[in-house]
Amino acid sequence: MWLFNEISELYTPFDRVENAAMVVDAGRVVWVGPAAELPDAYLDDVTLVSLRNRAVLPGLVDSHTHLVWAGSRVDEYLRRARGETYEAILEAGGGIHNTVHATAAASEGELFAGVLDRARYMLTQGVTTLEIKSGYGLEAEQELKMLHVIRRLASETPQHIEPTLLAHVIPTGWDRREYVEMFCRRLIPEVAREDLATAVDVFCDRGAFTLEETRRLFEAAAEHGLACKVHAEQLTHTGATRLAAEMGALSADHLEQTTPADWQALAASSTVATLLPGATVVLRKHLPDVRGMLDTGVKIAIATDHNPGSSPFYSLLLCLQFGIALGGMSAEEALIAGTVHAADALGLRDHGRLTRGAVADFLVVDSPHALAALYPWGKSVAAEVYVGGERFRISD
Ligand code: NIG
Ligand code: FE
Secondary structure, eight states, X not given: OEEEEEEEEEEOSSSEEEEEEEEEETTEEEEEEEGGGOOGGGGTTOEEEEEEEEEEEEOEEEOOBOOOOOSOOHHHHHHHHTTOOHHHHHHTXXXXXXXXXXXXXXXXXXXXHHHHHHHHHHHHTTEEEEEEEOOSOOSHHHHHHHHHHHHHHHHHSSSEEXXXXXXXXXXXXXXXXXXXXXXXXXXXXXXXXXXXXXXXXEEBXXXXXXXXXXXXXXXXXXXXXXXXXXXXXXXXXXXXHHHHHHTXXXXXXXXXXXXXXXXXXXXXXXXXXXXXXXXXXXXXXXXXXXXXXXXXXXXXXXXXXXXXXXXXXXXXXXXXHHHHHTXXXXXXXXXXXXXXXXXXXXXXXXXXXXXXXXXXXXXXXXXXXXXXXXXXXXXXXXXEEEETTEEEEEOO
């Protein structure tokens, strides 16, 4: 049993506790609260760790990433910087298709080396839970290859990894109806049987899947015990957000083009709204009215959407800062969006929070003020990162 004390301030993240202490046993929080209220029983048989008057936050949760990929989209990035659009490049067979070719040409070993490197970097930034999607395979064998790489990462990184099967776009040369049927009748059942993913995500937009195809894919996912989530209303308004809410999806993500009616549907459902400000900013779009969404009662998470095209983002903290600067969120709301709400978007009830029984994933902020983590832009203030109560890295 470990007793972490001399914590200047701790966010659970719902509550702020000053002069806190936290007891961890077998990787989980068994007690957390003001140090003065620590029951004597915990003082026997504990190893004491002083955090030396620094603050503690729950480990960050990145609930939407496309972390496995090969190649580079720097050419496309430069073309977009000159004014070409993401959609036009995709329609002309570039964009996502470019990464699909490079990912198909890469071996599992190469893909693994790339994703391990990215996941490690994120861990040093305090990201202790990561969702990772397939979706650059398109063909069944290639999708399975990506999911095997994600499974290997899960066994070799201390982070908790949630794998998702992504129906991204229709591969060139396929009839779209046949592709959707292949996905529903072959890929989803096989992925469920092999336990390679916990959810199915669909990119529902112009240039990708239609609303009807999305519904069909959701039904197949549910039939095989997989959760659903969706890339919704990013480029155009399709109605995917309302479908997600209606079908009890874990999350609806992007949401730039959502309307107040969509927010009402979300607020009345269990579906988490995941904002991806990295993609919004990189594609020169605008976030939806985040305050309007919050006032409607929508549960908001924020994630990086890390991918080589629309969001080459490595910093979840920076995305939370965009939530504050561009979305009008308070620092507390942004913190909740990157921890407990992001965990909810993954169906994880024991992550993203430091409450009794939760997994003891936390970061020690290099300041007595916990929210100082959101103050410097472009610099991580995670001095130490603990996963399941074990220290991963110390900067000093
Ligand atoms: O979430 N919008 C669709 N999919 C990804 C982008 C993938 C890519 O461009 O490679 C996204 O933004
Ligand atoms: Fe995405």
